[in-house]
Amino acid sequence: MAASKAMETWMSDEPGRPDFRTGHPSAAAAADAARLEFDAAAMPHLNDLFRTATRILGDRSRAEDVVQEVYLQAWKSFHRFEKGTNCRAWLFKILFHCVNHHRRKWFRFPLLKDTEEFLESNLVAATPIPQSLTDGEILRALDRLPADFRAVVLLVDVEEFAYKDAAEILAVPIGTVMSRLSRGRKLLREQLLEVAQSYGIGRAAAKEQGA
């Protein structure tokens, strides 16, 4: 609920509080106070935003650019942000808005239709995932997920947002979040299993399960 409220204030033009970004001397003190408030509320989420942006965009320098833009946008809209609402969800909402903007500018991500087709040909029955995979291997498997699924897995499984918040951040229905998450997880598990099998790990278990 708090996240919804925060995100509504970002999307809406209706002022929640006075706009401190003016040249009036009396506004200077208000701007200083707002800046402190902004730093306290928004800066703690910088690392999470950067890591999510990196995973979504697959490029650290682009992620840096996007995160800077997210904070700039957030600062510009901060006078409309309501204290006590979910600042983290609000920042992630802005992040995905910026990412979508940059996607159009930089490259074309696979559309959901392509993703569905990809899934049809790749989904297999659930098998146990070997424990001996490295972080790098897990990240590579995550990066191979179609962008739509990757975004949901990152928001729900990594950043631990509730379905409802994730739905609002991505501007999709909650049912879509759930189905993308389910498919994303299955696909991720398959990717991890492939990696493990390439090292000869877990083949026996897979065979046993298949038998």
Added chain:
Amino acid sequence: MNNENMDTGMNQEMLARLRNAVKSEPVPPELQVKVRRRIDARTAPPRFGWRNTWVPAAAMLVVCAGAAVLYQVGRLRGTVEDQESFIASTLQSVATPLKPGLDDHIHCSHYGRVPKTLPGVEEATKALPPKYGSLLQVVTNRAPGEFRIYGAHLCKRGGRQFVHFQLKSSRRLLSVIVVRKEARESFVRHNLAPSVMASGIPVYSAGSRQFQTAAIESGEYMAYVVSDLPAEQNTRAMLAMAREVSEILAAWKS
């Protein structure tokens, strides 16, 4: 741990591995500084505030629109050439016999000096020869109530001599002007239709820009009431003095 999100697709341990893997991505140490710098750059100059952008732009627009209106009504014509150009274009749309009075009004009253405080009638009319006293009396008695005389003089314009009474209200100017007709100059001869009759005297009217002109002819003279009043009020002003002015002008003839 977000238990509502758990399904059979991934166990708790694998989720933890995934979370740790993502969180292990190093964040550039300078990123926070870069972010702060960009925000500072955005905050420092106040020029981005809408008040500092749109208010001056709106003010400029209002000033430009005001200047355009003033130019159109002739108030921003600073040089004699500009004023003459304005007069010429204003006269274009009125019939020839109406032009002398309108021309003299714009030249003497619209572009002339108008005192902020009204002088007494004696002071205002001291330049007027005594033989026009009866005309002065009609003008002062019959002019619309809110108008007071601030000048009366003989003036020359385009080689013709005019008797000019200048009156003002709080916001408007009004002139009563008399001129001798030139050869073959007549409202009747120009086939003008009178806009109204006053005691059998035809009154001819025309408007151009903000000016309204109402005129009569009597014997060898034409008399005009010119003002920036609405057309009906200007004609009414002429109607109020038409009979007496006509009689005076007829007497001059004899």
